[in-house]
Amino acid sequence: DIVMTQSPDSLAVSLGERATINCKSGRSLFYSSTNKNYLAWYQQKPGQPPKLLIYWASTREFGVPDRFSGSGSETDFTLTISSLQAEDVAVYYCQQYYSTPPWTFGQGTKVEIK
Amino acid sequence: EVQLVESGGDLVQPGGSLRLSCAASGFAFTRYAMSWVRQAPGKGLEWVSAISANSGNTYYADFVKGRFTISRDNSKSTLYLQMNSLRAEDTAVYFCAKDDEYGTMVRGLFDNWGQGTLVTVSS
Numbered sequence: 185d186i187v188m189t190q191s192p193d194s195l196a197v198s199l200g201e202r203a204t205i206n207c208k209s210g211r212s213l214f215y216s217s218t219n220k221n222y223l224a225w226y227q228q229k230p231g232q233p234p235k236l237l238i239y240w241a242s243t244r245e246f247g248v249p250d251r252f253s254g255s256g257s258e259t260d261f262t263l264t265i266s267s268l269q270a271e272d273v274a275v276y277y278c279q280q281y282y283s284t285p286p287w288t289f290g291q292g293t294k295v296e297i298k
Numbered sequence: 299e300v301q302l303v304e305s306g307g308d309l310v311q312p313g314g315s316l317r318l319s320c321a322a323s324g325f326a327f328t329r330y331a332m333s334w335v336r337q338a339p340g341k342g343l344e345w346v347s348a349i350s351a352n353s354g355n356t357y358y359a360d361f362v363k364g365r366f367t368i369s370r371d372n373s374k375s376t377l378y379l380q381m382n383s384l385r386a387e388d389t390a391v392y393f394c395a396k397d398d399e400y401g402t403m404v405r406g407l408f409d410n411w412g413q414g415t416l417v418t419v420s421s
Contacts, residue, residue: 226408228343
């Protein structure tokens with residue numbers, strides 16, 4: 185199974201400041217035949233199901249604010265919230281969907297307001 | 299608007315069985331792969347099982363293989379998870395999730411999620 189490791193486990197950021205979450209994969213998620221990285225980011229607020237934010241490592245889902253951005257390739261990926269808002273308090277998960285199952289998630293990163 | 303509504307969660311004794319359902323609406327259910335993903339209390343997300351649109355392909359995480367069975371009834375737009383030989387470590391909220399892949403394949407990219415149903419395995 186592909187192991188996904190996020191860092192940090194939690195972070196506290198002031199309103200309006202940048203939040204950066206890292207995700208490292210145990211193997212490359214880049215498929216040369218499609219030229220894509222099979223990596224997604226989800227946001228989960230307390231008491232709610234996860235919500236898809238980013239897919240193909242850097243494509244924002246429809247309706248997701250542009251303060252959220254994804255970057256990276258192969259084994260190292262980053263989710264950046266450029267200007268943290270109060271409604272961004274949540275746990276964020278990366279997930280690989282490379283090839284056939286099992287698909288795996290990172291352990292999650294909790295984002296709070298400083 | 300896509301809606302996924304899970305039901306069937308309950309308190310069950312170790313070794314018992316349960317069947318979860320997920321009623322789908324707002325999209326062409328017959329065209330999309332579906333998955334179950336679970337979340338133990340206070341823990342992270344864990345993919346459990348997937349099924350292609352025409353039920354031709356099913357997949358399971360190792361920790362449920364041989365105990366859980368995923369199925370779907372496209373005429374009812376409903377996804378199921380039959381859970382047998384339940385263990386304490388199966389205690390979790392079970393989410394059904396729509397895959398963004400349609401046709402005979404699965405992709406594992408979950409663009410819509412239900413609210414989840416709680417399964418508690420305890421004596």
